[in-house]
Amino acid sequence: MEIATPLKAKEAVSHFTIAELSRSTIALRHGIDNTPPPEAVLNMQRLIDNVLEPARNLLQKQIIVNSGYRCSRLNSMVGGAKRSYHLSGRAADITTGNIDDNRRLLEILSQLPHVELISEHGGLWIHVAF
Ligand SMILES: [Zn+2]
Numbered sequence: 001m002e003i004a005t006p007l008k009a010k011e012a013v014s015h016f017t018i019a020e021l022s023r024s025t026i027a028l029r030h031g032i033d034n035t036p037p038p039e040a041v042l043n044m045q046r047l048i049d050n051v052l053e054p055a056r057n058l059l060q061k062q063i064i065v066n067s068g069y070r071c072s073r074l075n076s077m078v079g080g081a082k083r084s085y086h087l088s089g090r091a092a093d094i095t096t097g098n099i100d101d102n103r104r105l106l107e108i109l110s111q112l113p114h115v116e117l118i119s120e121h122g123g124l125w126i127h128v129a130f
Contacts, residue, residue, distance in 0.1 A: 015063070016065065018045065021047075021089070021092060022035065026074065026078060032071065034069065036071075042089075044069055047091070047128075050112070050130050051114060052065075052094070055105060055112060064094065064096070066094065068093075069086065069089040070086040070087060091116065091130075092127075093125050094125060094128065099122070102119070106119055115129050116128065
């Protein structure tokens with residue numbers, strides 16, 4: 001995967017990486033190339049800079065990314081919505097690993113800019129889009 005140098009420099013100071021937001025065990029298992037196109041990389045970096053990193057700093061705890069960018073094959077394989085923000089790299093499914101901290105994270109995210117914010121499966125993870 002090729003990433004422009006300015007983004008790489010920025011990633012170094014962030015808790016989140018484009019690689020982490022593109023990773024998918026399902027894609028790997030099924031031989032799907034989930035490499036994001038440049039415009040999706042830009043969207044992912046905006047999501048990191050405006051939402052994920054500020055939320056991480058306010059929460060003061062690790063945030064795990066379950067799913068970020070999804071190419072259309074991967075998106076249909078996981079049953080994602082046809083017009084899902086995951087397709088353009090604008091969404092991430094994230095968790096702290098426990099429901100209580102996820103509740104705090106949801107509160108923090110509600111104060112940050114977003115276009116979608118959904119607590120999924122009784123608070124097991126949070127879908128956020130920017
Ligand atoms: Zn999602």
